[in-house]
Amino acid sequence: LGLPASSSYLARNGDMAEESTVWAGYFQDNWRAHRRLTLTLGLRYELEGPLTERYNRSIRDFDFNAPQAFEERARAAYAANWAANPTFELPPDQFKVRGGLLFAGVNGQPRELWKRDKNNFMPRVGLAYSLARNTVFRGGYGIYFSGLGLRRTDVLQNGFERNTPLVPTRDSGLTFYSTLSNPFPEGILEPTGAASGIATDVGNAIEFFLPTPAASYNQRWQGSLQRQFGRSSVVEVSYVGNRATQVEIERDLNIIGNTQLSRSPFFDQERVNYLAANIRNPFAGIPGVAGTIGSNNNLSRENLLKPYPHFSEVRTSTYQGYSWYHSLQIRATRRFTSSLGLNGSYTWAKNMQAVGYLNPADATPYEGIASADRKHRITVASMYQLPLGRRGKLFKSVPRKLDATIAGWQLSAVYVYQSGVPLTWGDVVFFGIGDDIRKGPHTPEQWFNINAGFTRNTATRPASYHYRTWPFRFSNVRGPAMNNVDLSVNKRWRLKERGTEIQFRGEALNAFNRVHFGNPNTDQFNTAFGQINTSANYPRQIQVVVRANF
Secondary structure (H helix, E strand, O other), rough: OHHHHOEEEEEOEEEEEEEEOOOEEEEEEEEEEOOEEEEEEEEEEEOOOEEEEOOOOOOEEEEEEEEEOOOHHHHHHHHHHHHHOOOOOHHHHHHEEEEEEEEEEOOOOOOOOOOOOEEEEEOOOOOOOOEEOOEEEEEEEEEEEEEEEEHOOOOEEOOOEEEEEEEEEEOOOOOOOOOOOOOOOOOOOOOOOOHHHHHOOOOOOHHHHHHOOOOOEEEEEEEEEEEEEEOOOOEEHHHHHHEEEEEEEEEOOOOOHHHHHHHOHHHHHHHHHHOOEEEEEOOOOOOOOOOHHHOOOOOEEHHHHOOOOOOHHHEEEHHHHEEEEEEEEEEEEEEEEEEEEEEEEEEEEEEEEEEEOOOOOOOOOEEEHHHOOOEEEEEEEEEOOEEEEOOEEOOOOOHHHHHHOOOOOOEEEEEEEEOOOOOOOOOOOOOOOHHHHHHOEOOOOEEOOOOEEEOHHHHHOOOEEOOOOOOOOOOEOOOOOEEEEEEEEEEEOOOHHOOOEEEEEEEEOOOOOOOOOOOOEEEOOOOOOOOOEEOOOOOOOEEEEEEEEE
8 A cells, every 4th residue: 555554764863072081000019017918009090081972962961840841731631531431640730841961061050061079089908818838818808990981981972963853653653654765754854963852862871970979889898718738739718709889880760669569469450450541642733752752642540640651761870789709719730740630629609799779769779698599519620641652651762753743632621510500580470388389390391380370371470560579599499400421632842943833633513512501491481380491501612722832
């Protein structure tokens, strides 16, 4: 029929000339305070400049209280239709259209996209104390800041770039607004720069910089006791800890409150119908209101209950996140002969984090086990130099050419065991005891106990308007552990001419071609719930490298 059914966009892209600077200095001194005690004292300071754009072509901030010029018109349209389909939480006299973007260098706004952070002092302290001739204690503490501009954040160019939406219909297909022969009846929209002020991108999703960011930082500390046994063995026991503070979290500020969400553990049809109900769009026909908010005749009640109903999203970063890590680490080294050595290590750790929100309107992030947590890790590595040739124990009398062929070969192996990943869950309907979930058969066909209390009836699925209490992860419900062995063989030939050296290395990664199963399906309404249908590693890979150094 010559009528389009889907949307595409023609963009007018902006360009940028952005800059951020950093000044950093570091002082360190090693002080032998005692014949048994050595201290390492250091201090680093970083002064990072905010991001700027040479011609101020960027969003800077968001004015939460600025009224839009069309507020009265939108309020009148909302009031005219309120009686027919009332939203009692939002009477007409409380309907507001407030909030808009602020641009760098415009109307008193600074050119810098955020304020300079001046207190990034990073002390470092280390010590080594000899308890006995063959026993040493080592400890240390340090602070490390992450960058703001150095993370290569780009400027936000709403207003300086613009998309022209293809709008097939404004009334769900009763009539068609655009055709294939005339896809943009109103022409191509040109960027307005900062000229539209707070009205920029009204009707669309927007993003802005927090003008007073906080640089995330890590505090790291550790203490270790190292002891040598005989001439060829060393054992080290360490405690290692870390705490990250003010971790950046991106979130949408334009969401309904938790009081609007259903507390029912099941699908709440009444709440869904209420929030998803179509209300006459008070922004329809208002010039300058773009996107679905400006083009549709109806909007959902949820959209009108948002604090900034004239935008689809209002995104920025907060610095509420944090995490912490504690671990016991044991390392042992043993050299049996000049040709054979063995290294082993074990880590017992716990990693917790609060870097996400169970519900979009939650005031603080949720504390729980981190996705990167690995409770146990064992590593064993060995290298053996074959005792062949003139410098070995076998075939010591071979001719030089044969010696060059059989001598100098090294074999090495690395074995790694690592606990499985904590499984990540969605919003779950569950009536049971949480500890029973981990009691499954742990087979690819059923990894955890799917009968521990999960509801499988799809009619009970919670909607998006549900208040979540189910955690992201459990520390004792994990995916399969990793067992992996890598093998390698290598040899060097040293040529006389100008110190040239030829190196040969052959490696077999995942040498025994073992499958490391992926995580099971955690969607309780999926027919594959609890099953593993993927692998998390690669099949055996063999690679050969020849390298010449000269």
